[in-house]
Amino acid sequence: DIVMTQSPLSLPVIPGEAASISCKSSQSLLHSNGYKYLDWYVQKPGQSPQLLIYLGSNRAYGVPDRFSGSGSGTDFTLKISRVEAEDVGVYYCMQALQTPITFGPGTKVDIK
Amino acid sequence: EVQLVESGGGLVQPGRSLRLSCAASGFTFDDYAMHWVRQAPGKGLEWVSGITWNSGIIGYADSVKGRFTISRDNAKNSLYLQMNSLRAEDTALYYCAKDLGVVGATTDYWGQGTLVTVSS
Numbered sequence: 498d499i500v501m502t503q504s505p506l507s508l509p510v511i512p513g514e515a516a517s518i519s520c521k522s523s524q525s526l527l528h529s530n531g532y533k534y535l536d537w538y539v540q541k542p543g544q545s546p547q548l549l550i551y552l553g554s555n556r557a558y559g560v561p562d563r564f565s566g567s568g569s570g571t572d573f574t575l576k577i578s579r580v581e582a583e584d585v586g587v588y589y590c591m592q593a594l595q596t597p598i599t600f601g602p603g604t605k606v607d608i609k
Numbered sequence: 610e611v612q613l614v615e616s617g618g619g620l621v622q623p624g625r626s627l628r629l630s631c632a633a634s635g636f637t638f639d640d641y642a643m644h645w646v647r648q649a650p651g652k653g654l655e656w657v658s659g660i661t662w663n664s665g666i667i668g669y670a671d672s673v674k675g676r677f678t679i680s681r682d683n684a685k686n687s688l689y690l691q692m693n694s695l696r697a698e699d700t701a702l703y704y705c706a707k708d709l710g711v712v713g714a715t716t717d718y719w720g721q722g723t724l725v726t727v728s729s
Contacts, residue, residue: 498671534713538654545704545719546646546654557717589654593713596668598644598656 499523499592503601509609510580518575518604520590525570526553534594537566537575540603541586550575551593582608611635611718613705618723621695629723631688631705639663639683642708644716645690647701647725657703658690659714673699695727 500523510516526534533553538546548557550566553573563578577584585608590601617629631643645657658669658679667679678691688705702724706716 528712530712532712536713536715540654545721547719548709548715548717551709551715551717552711552713587653591654591656593715596656596659596714597670598659598668598714600654600656603653 498597499526499595499599501590501592501599501601503588503590503604506602506604508604508606510577510584510606511609512582513579516577516580516584516606518588518590518606520568520573520575520601522571522573522592526573526592526594527570528594533568533570533573534592535566535568535573536591536593537564538589538591539584539586540589541583544586546589549588580606611707613707613718613720615703615705615720615723618703618725620726620728622729623696623727625695626691626693627695627725629690629692629703629705629725631720633686633688633705633707636707638681638686641710642714643681643688644706644708644714645679645688646704646706646716646719647699648704648722649698649701652701655701656714659708660688692725695725697727699725700727701725 537550587603644659702722707718709715709717
């Protein structure tokens, strides 16, 4: 199984400042078709998870452009350019390459 | 508007069975793969199972393989999860999720979940 790790696990942020979350996979998520099968989700307090970024760097519909995803085959980053209060929640990376699909442990983002 | 409504959760004794359902609306159900993802109380997300649009490809997490069975009825726009031989560690909120429909297993819509509690 592909093991996903994230850092940090807790991230206090100041509104208006930038934030970054790292995600690493135990094997490459780069498919021969050129796509990187890495997604980012956020679970806001009391809500179901929602898709932020898919295939490494594509913003999901309706996601603000202050969110961006990047990365290589095994190392990925989610960046929030200017954190807003509504961005608090737990952020998960997920590999969508092979079953079993696996998630990272989550990074809890809250306001400092 | 895409809607996914899970049902069938509840309190069940270890070793017993439960069947979860997910009613889908707002999209062409038989065009998309579907997934079940669970979240134990206070814990992270765990993918449980997925099924392609025509049930041709099915996958399971190792933790449920041999005990859980995913299925779908495209005529009824419904997804199911038959859970047998339930264990305390299966206690979780179970989400139904729609596949985005691009390559890979990205999910773009999730239901609100149905809670399964396995306890004597």
